[in-house]
Amino acid sequence: MAEQDVKLMKGNEAIAHAAIRCGADGYFGYPITPQSEIIETLAALKPWETTGMVVLQAESEVASINMIYGGAGAGKRVLTSSSSPGVALMQEGISYMAGAELPGVFVNVQRGGPGLGTIQPSQSDYFQATRGGGNGDYNVIVLAPSSVQEMADFVDLAFELAFKYRNPAMILSDGVIGQMMEKVVLPPQKPRRTEEEVRKECPWASMGRTADRNPNIITSLELKPEIMEERNLHLQEKYRQIRENEVRFETQQCEDADYIIVSFGSAARIGEKAVELARESGLKVGLFRPITLWPFPSKQLAELCKGKKGVLVSEINAGQMVQDVRLAINGALPVEHFGRLGGIVPDPEEIVKALKEKLVK
C-alpha cells in the first residue's frame, strides 16, 4: 500500500474524483442530501480546467437527465447523481434512454421514502432500480457498492458496461456509503476520448453526419407495432446477454455455513459484522453479497444455498431484494427478511437476533 497514493475521503467525494479520472466528458446534476458532496467536489476540483470535463448544475433533476440524454446521444461519457426523490424525477428520461439504447451513468445515494421522506440512509429504491423504474419493458444495469473504494471503482465499470451494451447503468448507493470516510486508492487518470475515438467506438452516435454514412437517428418512438416489437425483442436479447455475462457477487465464510445472510451495499457491511457476532455465539453463518442487483446472481445464490438450513435477507427496506432471493431459492429452503425503515439503519446485533428468532428458533 505504501507506494500507492492512499486517500481518506467520503464515498460521495470518491465518485467525483473517479468520474474525472475515468475520462468522463460531463456531469449534470442538482444537489440533494445525502449526495451533494458529489457536485461540490466536482466544482472544487474544476476538471474543466484540466481534462475539459463539463460540470453543470442543472435547474432540476428533470433537466439533468435530459442533458444526459443529449450528451449520451453524442457518444459522450456523461453521468448524473441524485438521491431517491430526485432519481424518481429522472425515471422518464432513463426509460427514454433505455428505449433509444443510450449509455449513461446514474448514481443514486438513497435516502428514506416514500415522497420527500427523510435525508437518512435507506435501501428502499431497490425495486425502482432493478425493475426499470420507468415505463416499458426495460432493465438498467445496477451496481451496489459497499465501500468507498467500490464507489471509486464502479464509476469506470458502470461506464464500461453502459457503452458495451448501449444501456443505462446505475450505481445504487445510500447515505451510509456516501457520507462515510474510508481509505481509497483512486484509479489512474485516463484521457477523455477524442472525437475520432468516439466516432469509431460509437458509430450510432449523433455527432454530425459525415459524407460516408446515413444520418443517425436517436429516438425511443416507433409507431409501427411490428417494428416496435422487433426493437423490444432486440432489447430483450441484449438483457439476456447481460444476465449471462455480467453477474457479479461476493461471498464470505459460506463454505461451512448453515445459514446465509444475503445483503447488498451498506447492509452487507453490517451483515459482515453480524456474521462475526453470530460465529462468536457458535452459529455458522455466511454472507452472500450481490454486487450486480440487476442482473441478480440467482443461479449462483441457488447453487450456494444447496444443503443450507435457511436464508436471512437483511436490507434497509420493507422487503424488496427478498423477492429476488425467493425466486432464486424457489422454495428449496426458508427465506426470511429483516429490515429497518424510514432512515433507521439496523445494527449488527439486531440482525443476529432476527436470524435466531426467524430461522434458528
Added chain:
Amino acid sequence: MKKEIIISGFGGQGVLSMGKILAYSGLMEDKEITWMPAYGPEQRGGTANVTVIVSDERISSPILSKYDVAIVLNQPSLDKFEPKVKPGGILIYDGYGVFNPPTRKDITIYRINAMDKAAEMKNAKVFNMIVLGGLLKVCPVVSTDGLKKALFKSLPERHHNLIPLNMEAVEEGMKIITQQ
C-alpha cells in the same frame, strides 16, 4: 488492534472534526479506518456524533451498537451512550457538559475538564483537541506523531501556523484527564 469509538456532543463542539483528525492520524499509521458521521438534523443543531473505527485489519460494519470507547461531551450524549460501552471499555466525559456523572462500575470512566481548560487557554476552538489529547493518553490508538502528521496533511497550508497551538492543547488534555 481494533478500536470502535463513538464521539458525541453538541453540534459546533468540533465532534466531527475531532473524529476526522483521529481518522487522518490512523491513515498516517497505515491503519484501516471508517469515519461515519450522523449527518442528519444533528448537523443542524442538537447533538452530533461520529463513529470512528481504527483497526489493523479489514473493518466490517461502520454502524455499531456497542463501543470500546465513548467520548461524551454533553448530558444527552452520556445518557445515550453510557449503556453502549462494552464491559471493560472506556468512557470519557467533559466535566462542564455533564451534570449527572456516569455510574457504571464495569467500565473505566475518565473525566476531562476540557471546557475549563479551553477557557483558561483563551481559545474555545481548541476544546476538541484537548479532549483528543485525553483520549490518546488513556487509549493510545494513534501516536502523537501520527496526529501531528495528520494535522499537516489534513489542514490547508494557510492554517499550518495553528498546529503548534493545537498540539499544545493535545498535551494539556493528556495532563488533565483523570480517572473517576
